[in-house]
Amino acid sequence: MRRDSPLLLSRRSVLFGTGALVLSFSGRGLAQTVTAPGDETQNFQAVPEPAPDLPGSLKTNPDLDSWIRIAPDGRVTVFTGKAELGQGIRTALLQVAAEELEAPFEALSLVGPDTSASPNEGFTAGSHSVQDSGTAIRNAAAQVRDILIGEAARRWTLPVENLRAEAGAVIAPDGQRATYGELVSAELIEVRAQPNSRLKDPNSFREMGRPRPRIDIPRKVTGGEAYVQDMRPEGMVHGRIVRPPSPGARLVSVDTAGVEAMPGVLKVVRDGSFLGLVAQKEWQAIKAMWALSAAARWEERQTLPDATNLPAVLMAMPREDAEVVREGTPAPGSVKTIEARFTRPYQLHASIGPSCAIGVLENGTTTVWTHSQGVYPLRQAIAEMLRVPPEEVRCVHQEGSGCYGHNAADDVAADAALLAQALPRRPVRVQWMREQEHAWEPFSPGMVTEVRAGLDANGNVTDWTYGVWSNTHNSRPGGAPALLAAQHLATPFPPKPAKVQITKEGNGDRNSNPLYAFPSRDVTWHFLPDMPLRVSALRGLGAYMNVVSIECFMDELAAAADADPVEYRLRHLQDPRARDVVNLAARRFGWRPKMSLPKHHGVGFAFARYKNLAAYCAVAMEVEVEPSSGRVRMVRASTAVDAGEVVNPDGIANQVQGGILQSASWTLYEAVTFDPTRVTSVDWSTYxxxxxxALPDTIDVEIIPRPGEAFLGAGECSQGPGGAALANAIMAATGQRIRDLPLTRERIRAAVGEG
Amino acid sequence: MVALTVNGTRHEIEAEPDTPLLYVLRDECHLHGAKYGCGLGQCGACTVIVGGEAVLSCVTPLLLLENKEVTTVEGLGTIEQPGPMQQAFIEEQAAQCGYCIPGMMMRAQALLGRNPAATDGEIRAHMEPNLCRCGTHMRIMAAIRRAGELMQTSGRAASADAPQRAG
Amino acid sequence: MRIARFLIIVVAMGLVGLGGFVAYAWESEIDPIDPPQRTAFDPALVKHGADLAAVGNCNVCHTAPGGKVFAGGLALPTPFGTIYATNITPDPETGIGRWSEEAFVRSMREGVDREGNHLYPAFPYDHFTRVTDEDNRALYAYLMTREPVRAETPANELPFPIDQRMVLAGWKLLFFDEGVYEADTAQSQTWNRGAYLAEGLGHCGACHSPRNALGAVRTDAHYAGGESEGWTAYALNADSPAPIPWDVDALTHYLHTGWETRHGVARGPMAPVTQNLGVLPDTEARAIATYVASVMREPTPEKRQRAEALLAAETAHPPGVQVQSAGSQTAPVLPADAQRGAAIYAAACSSCHDAGRPLPYGGLRLDHSTAMYGPTPANPINVILNGLPAPEGERGPIMPGFAGSLDDGQIVDLLAYLRSTFSDRPPWEDPGPLVARLREAGVEAGVYALDSGSAAPANPSKQETTW
Structure with a gap:
């Protein structure tokens, strides 16, 4: 058996301590993490790391039993601080645990995130879930498995080397068998994790690397209770909020008497400009909300920037310049300089299901069921808002509609917590209305990028200068001031000013440093501290816009060099894994220099490594553009991905395909609109x-297997290359480069020029 | 009081007659398959079937439904015994967050109920009103195609069975 | 019935003398040419032609659903049978690639194709005959520089003797008034521009004037209202049923953007017309509006009074007053003793139509809706059944259709309530059969998506699905 290979055993030493079994392994850290929870910008300095020498999220939660517990009947509970957001993480984490623990997948269940039960892993963000939680669970599972083998060895007085674990039991050479349930005791795994684990050889995997069907899908397609929106705790009532008509508005007066008399209405709550109500049934709550909205008088102010000229507005804002990277010296022989500016408006997360939460105040504790990406930071923020100690707040994750980053999940949790205070012991379910979700979620900020490069006589880049103008893409953890309701209270928590920070994984500057091997580079984040519109993290943060800018510009450089876009990229790429995905995507697509295509068709290519340290992704796409209308139809796309060690390949393919279509939507259609006072994109009609x-005929995804390599987060790897490949294909189809997103029909038609 | 049949079960609903079917299903029948998405009839998350047609339950008031037959995703099968549409979505793993999926399935069911051999073009045109934000569209298309195949196969099986039962 | 009458006319023609008629009807073939090079045309002329083609709405008929623009193939149902729009791309075999400019001008002016065949007046040459040679040259330049698309036009499905094109010569003899538009020197330049566009390329009368039994536009009932694809095209003359009378500004806005705040959103076959006009400078829309407003004339004192009353009622509930991000809808108020139609309106319609959200995204106050005052309920039926589908990737009004949730009887009750509540007209004659027919027609009934945020035309070939 490979798992008992002499090589492994020879490197291993087993130490018996006092009472507890401590195992230590040297060398063979097969899939050690390349990142830590705290590396993710949104978790930066937010999660304490008491054990920085441990892999993955063991850094933050080093005790084995905070990850894995085994009941006497052999049932295994795995704990995670990472939330299911539709990315399939629960299935993937259980696959990891089942693999290393040598337990049947079916015997495992997953708990968390829950501030009363699961480890604190900060936010579920930045494609970190498998990297952080997966790495922690994998190592914890391996260590628990070996502890149980050690326990069996102790009981049977046999050398551990002679024992093996299989299907939830330890087995001796003579066939003697002890289940994990028989072997386990609480003290046994109440131990601190070790830096190194005896991880399984990928060749012996039976669970990881296999496309296991997701555990959550059957419930979702049969009408089971799948989302916080579907929960119905005993005695539940329905809350709704009347939000101000505009960001600068203040509630002057409201006559609540009429609404209080409406059928089913239990309570109207007003605190400053925070206005809400609770009713028996949901439809009663909605009708009461409309009536309350009509009864409220607001004072509005013009606080929003000039939407018609947004790029100029952004570039004229006060700013702090932060150096992202400055290295190398320009190569000699530059014969020409090319530059370009790209712009993107504010965009939305725009969940299909408006945000929802259920709050209940019982026995002095406020419990909130929430689809927040970070239950621990949310607990902190709500406690601060309610002015109670954090121990009096519990946040339990329950799935919601896909959030794609920091949407209104935390805000509605705060709303539910506030309304719950007014009606103790009654669980209050609050769901935002469509208009509220569109107008009040934190937006992804508008951005401008400028890029300049020198080319030598062969068309190669001699120097590279890049700047990105943007707000922060992250307003968490922000405590109470980050919660919308808290900003509206009579004693408000005003929003905190944002500070520029250059971090390993980037923020507005994420992926602003191209992976290409240029002789010199100078990358600056022109950080804009003023936030006239509330902003925070949307999938990928600045990566989408930075990758689109860089990859469109690479095509412009290739054109100036009279080179094929794929060859031109390969010329400047040294990282062999990057070259592999570029070559593979091109091969799958059937990419050829100067491909012959039907009239008005075009092909585009793009590549990026997400955050320059997570998954590699290359996309080739063909589009057709109808010049008379400017309408774009995607025809087909081919994608190659390297996500390191793969847990669930089908899950990655699903995420990558989805990312391409989501970024196609951003690229072609999406812009938040507003007048000087109000946000005007408030539904699917206006956004x-x-x-x-608009679907293509096919999107194929090939994942390069990298057994034994570290996990590389893949959940957000395709948005940048997907959007850029689409933009490049439109350029190829029309001969016109449009540098202002979105690439609407109107802009394309104007650029093409009828006639 | 309005009487309507949901998934074959007759309900006498005590609710205000302007209550949209969505809230009747969720609050009165405790069926959560139909989801609130916009309340404006713009996204399709609340789609159910009324008398064979796909209907947006968020804009369909109870008073229109006297004695009508409503089918929700719960009526297509159970987690133990999924129907062809559910089976197809599971087999194709056609969900990311999955919030839009019950609405997608019900709209597709209305089409395949009429024509299980619908072409890709017909499926796309028919699914146009329903929005998905995760970008699962390609798998949703695949699942609908597969559901059509499953229905045709089981349809043939059923019609092959029928004479035997009759005999 | 109509066909029988047609046969009588054909027999009557026989009396005129077959020989003489054939001599009259015969048109010569114009020699084919080699398709001209793109470069043969002045780009400015091509651009001018593009604008004119937009006025002519050419793309809408000459593009099949899902097909290439101008490649033809769209089935046009007529009372006489189905006629297929031809391929007007410069494909030499299946399109007009071998047409000389002379042949093109003749087709526009006289309704005769290059080979000398008479064309069916589904191609509105009774209007296009007014187009100047100069504009025809521009249109020709535009069409001949489009992408040639090989697409065979399906054969028309017409009964004998209507399938005999020679018959059309008789039709022309009776109904066709050939000749370029002649300016009315008593009118302004803008008015004349508008009249030229509306009567010529714009062919407004093709839908907005009634037709006789032989499908000819009735010159005695100019703009008195007609129909198109299952929709009523409302009268544009003094009989305009609009409760808030149109004026030049309102018409201009409507034609240019596809909506107007107190008249509603263009839907049905009018939606693509406004989308096409939207790509032109609004001076063209204003010219057409100037002309059409003059045909409508100043509203009568009664109409003016009615409009003032409606506008006064509006101040109690002006558009936009409730619009907040907290809600673009309003709570329905259901009277306890409401009739079924009233109850349906309150429960299903009022939350948007009474919310005061401004157009184009909000629901129109129905007392402002021309449809409530119209001679037939076809348009409200189509909108109730199919709604306003979402335009692809563009901002635009969306209204859900109620075909699945309202049965015919419920729609009839709702229509009765709407008519009696939101207009001062007598009830529509039993709309039941029309509801059933339009439900049957479904998407065939010309349901077009309309975008509003951009002036771009939707893919003209794309008739959106119903809701």
Whole structure:
């Protein structure tokens, strides 16, 4: 058996301590993490790391039993601080645990995130879930498995080397068998994790690397209670909030008497400009909300920037310049300089299901069921808002509609917590209305990028200068001031000013440093501290816009060099894994220099390594553009991904395909609109997104297997390359480069020029 | 009081007659398959079937439904015995967050109920009103195609069975 | 019935003398040419032609659903049978690639194709005959520089003797008034520009004037209202049923953007017309509006009074007053003793239509809706059944259709309530059969998505699905 290979055993030493079994392994750290929870910008300095020498999230939670517990009947509970957001993480984490623990997948269940039960892993963000939680669970599972083997060895007085674990039991050479349930005791795994684990050889995997069907899907397609929106705790009532008509508005007066008399209305709550109500039934709550909205008088102010000229507004804002990277010296022989500016408006997360939470105040504790990405930071923020100690707040994760980053999940949790205070012991379910979700979620900020490069006589880059103008893409953890309701209270928590920070994984500057091997580079984040519109993290933070800018510009450079876009990229790429995905995507697509295509068709290519340290992704896409209308139809796309060690390949393919279509929607259609006072994109009529008629015929995804390599987060790897490949294909189809997103029909038609 | 049939079960609903079917299903029948997405009839998350047609339950008041037959995703099968549409979505793993999926399934069911051999073009045109934000569209398309195949196979099986039962 | 009458006319023609008629009807073939090079045309002329083609709405008929623009193939149902729009791309075999400019001008002016065949007046040459040679040259330049698309036009499905094109010569003899538009020197330049566009390329009368039994536009009932694809095209003359009378500004806005705040959103076959006009400078829309407003004339004192009353009622509930991000809808108020139609309106319609959210995204106050005052309920039926589908990737109004949730009887009750509540007109004659027919027609009934945020035309070939 490979798992008992002499090589492994010879490197291993087993130490018996007092009472507890402590194992230590040297060398063979097969899939050690390349990142830590705290590396993710949104978790930066937010999660304490008491054990920085341990892999993954063991850094933050080093005790084995905070990850894995085994009941006497052999049932295994795995704990995670990472939330299911539709990315399939629960299935993947259980696959990891089942693999290393040598337990049947079916015997495992997953708990968390829950501030009363699961480890604190900060936010579920930045494609870190498998990297952080997966790495922690994998190592914890391996260590628990070996502890149980050690326990069996102790009981049977046999050398551990002679024992093996299989299907939830330890087995001796003579066939003697002890289940984990028989072997386990609480003290046994109440131990601190070790830096190194005896991880399984990828060749012996039976669970990881296999496309296991997701555990959550059957419930979701049969009408089971799958989301916080579907929960119905005993005695539940329905809350709704009347939000101000505009960001600068203040509630002057409201006559609540009429609404209080409406059928089913239990309570109207007003605190400053925070206005809400609770009713028996949901439809009663909605009708009461409309009536309350009509009864409220607001004072509005013009606080929003000039939407018609947004790029100029952004570039004229006060700013702090932060150096992202400055290295190398320009190569000699530059014969020409090319530059370009790209712009992107504010964009939305735009969940299909408006945000929802259930709050209940019982026995002095406020419990909130929430689809927040970070239950621990949320608990902190709500406690601060309620002015109670954090121990009096519990946040339990329950799935919601996909959030794609920091949407209104935390805000609605705060709303539910506030309304719950007014009606103790009654669980209050609050769901935002469509208009509220569109107008009040934190937006992804508008951005401008400028890029300049020198080319030598062969068309190679001699120097590279890049700047990105942007707000922060992250307003958490922000405590109470980050919660919308808290900003509206009579004693408000005003929003905190944002500070520029250059971090390993980036923020607005994420992926602003290209992976290409240029002789010199100078990358600056022109950080904009003023936030006239509330902003925070949308999938990928600045990566989408930075990758689109860089990859569109690479095509412009290739054109100036009279080179094929794929060859031109390969010329400047040294990282062999990057070259592999570029070559593979091109091969799958059937990419050829100067491909012959039907009229008005075009092909585009793009590549990026997410955050320059997570998954590699290359996308090739063909589009057709109808010049008379400017309408774009995607025809087909081919994608190659290197996500390191793969847990669930089908899950990665699903995420990558989804990312391409989501970023196609951003690229072609999406812009938050506003007048000087109000946000005016408040529904799908005014903020259109991709529908079925724009679908390509195929999107194929090939994942390069990298057994034994570290996990590389893949959940957000395709948005940048997907959007850029689409933009490049449109350029190829029309001959016109449009540098202002979104690439609407109107802009394309104007650029093409009828006639 | 309005009487309607949901998934074959007759309900006498005590609710205000302007209550949208969505809230009747969720609050009165405790069926959570239909989801609130916009309340404006713009996204399709609340789609159910009324008398064979896909209907947006968020804009369909109870008073229109006297004696009508409503089918929700719960009526297509159970987690133990999924129906062809559910089976197809599971087999194709056609969900990311999955919030839009019950609405997708019900709209697709209305089409395949009429024509299980619908072409890709017909499926796309028919699914146009329903929005997905995760970008699961390609798998949703695949699942609908597969559901059509499953229905045709089981349809043939059923019609092959029928004479035997009759005999 | 109509066909029988047609046969009588054909027999009557026989009396005129077959020989003489054939001599009259015969048109010569114009020699084919080699398709001209793109470079043969002045780009400015091509651009001018593009604008004119937009006025002519050419793309809408000459593009099949899902097909290439101008490649033809769209089935046009007529009372006489189905006629297929032809391929007007410069494909030499299946399109107009071998047409000389002379042949093109003749087709526009006389309704005769290059080979000398008479064309069916589904191609509105009764209007296009007014187009100047100069503009025809520009249109020709535009069409001949489009992408040639090989697409065979399906054969028309017409009964004998209507399938005999020679018959059309008789039709022309009776109904066709050939000749370029002649300016009315008593009118302004803008008015004349508008009249030229509306009567010529714009062919407004093709839908907005009634037709006789032989499908000819009735010159005695100019703009008195007609129909198109299952929709009523409302009268544009003094009989305009609009409760808030149109004026030049309102018409201009409507034609240019596809909506107007007190008249509603263009839907049905009018939606693509406004989308096409939207790509032109609004001076063209204003010219057409100037002309059409003059045909409508100043509203009568009664109409003016009615409009003032409606506008006064509006101040109690002006558009936009409730619009907040907290809600673009309003709580329905259901009277306890409401009739079924009233109850349906309150429960299903009022939360948007009474919310005061401004157009184009909000629901129109129905007392402002021309449809409530119209001679037939076809348009409200189509909108109730199919709604306003979402335009692809563009901002635009969306209204859900109620075909699945309202049965015919419920729609009839709702229509009765709407008519009696939101207009001062007598009830529509039993709309039941029309509801059933339009439900049957479904998407065939010309349901077009309309975008509003951009002036771009939707893919004209794309008739959106119903909701």
């Amino acid at each position: 259109p997104i991709l529908r079925f008629d």
